[in-house]
Amino acid sequence: MARAALHRGLSWRSAAVLEVRPETARASRLVLDPPDWPGHRPGQHLDVRLTAPDGYTAQRSYSIASAPEAAHVELIVDRLPDGEVSPYLTEVLRAGDELEVRGPFGGWFVWQAGMGGPLQLIAGGSGVVPFLAMLDHHRAAGSDVPIRLLYSVRSQSEVIRRARLAEPQPSVRVDLALTREAPPGWTGVTGRVDRTVLSQLALPPEAEPQVFVCGPTGFVDAVADAMIDLGHRSEKIKTERFGASGGTE
Numbered sequence: 001m002a003r004a005a006l007h008r009g010l011s012w013r014s015a016a017v018l019e020v021r022p023e024t025a026r027a028s029r030l031v032l033d034p035p036d037w038p039g040h041r042p043g044q045h046l047d048v049r050l051t052a053p054d055g056y057t058a059q060r061s062y063s064i065a066s067a068p069e070a071a072h073v074e075l076i077v078d079r080l081p082d083g084e085v086s087p088y089l090t091e092v093l094r095a096g097d098e099l100e101v102r103g104p105f106g107g108w109f110v111w112q113a114g115m116g117g118p119l120q121l122i123a124g125g126s127g128v129v130p131f132l133a134m135l136d137h138h139r140a141a142g143s144d145v146p147i148r149l150l151y152s153v154r155s156q157s158e159v160i161r162r163a164r165l166a167e168p169q170p171s172v173r174v175d176l177a178l179t180r181e182a183p184p185g186w187t188g189v190t191g192r193v194d195r196t197v198l199s200q201l202a203l204p205p206e207a208e209p210q211v212f213v214c215g216p217t218g219f220v221d222a223v224a225d226a227m228i229d230l231g232h233r234s235e236k237i238k239t240e241r242f243g244a245s246g247g248t249e
Helices: 002-010 086-092 125-140 162-166 195-201 217-229
Strands: 013-022 027-033 045-051 057-063 073-078 098-105 119-124 147-153 172-178 210-216 237-242
Touching: 027 086, 027 098, 045 073, 057 073, 057 125, 073 086, 073 125, 119 125, 119 217, 125 147, 125 162, 125 210, 125 217, 125 237, 147 195, 195 217, 210 217, 217 237
Parallel strands: 119 147, 119 210, 147 172, 210 237
Antiparallel strands: 013 027, 013 098, 027 073, 045 057, 045 098
8 A cells, every 4th residue: 555655656648627816916726536545644845746748747746735635636836936847837737637657755854643743834935835734734634733834925915825824723823024024003023023023922842842844945044044053953954945035836
């Protein structure tokens, strides 16, 4: 059974696109129905491949945004103006189309109920996507593991799944750090997530949290270094990073 699931994950297959809808001005949510889906763990990703009429192909990896308990597989794609794949996925792809995918992949940057805690999740931009899967799984599983999410984003309008993150959830705390634009009366964090912000909002090292950091390379490196400087053990910190532009391509 495990070998068959692995083979299905490595093979490209055509997934039905059930829905494409805007998530923010730049990001869109894709709801997919891959055939013979083997299931996934929160934090894993899918590969997506596009093939042009002349045979040219381009592929990218996208974190899965939905929990394993969800009826379908969801991706959230942040559009990059100079990207090869993301403009097609966010501006051209429509419900009823087919999309080549393979996966899921990744066994290290994952968390699911039973793996312990507490959890400290730190996201930069679209790096929040794998954490959405973890939060939804945490709720679906009825877990009481304490979770804190510190989410660095340019403005409130660019918060991915803003309504979902605003929903009260037992044992979960979400803090936003707005780096470019804050609304009138904003009392939360403004500016970059640095050592001072982490010392104030992240779980302390004595709590021995599992720390997950996801986002652009520079953000991830700076946050991981600051967390170690604050006393967190490096072996408790897991990182996942993408290009300096902050996109997923």
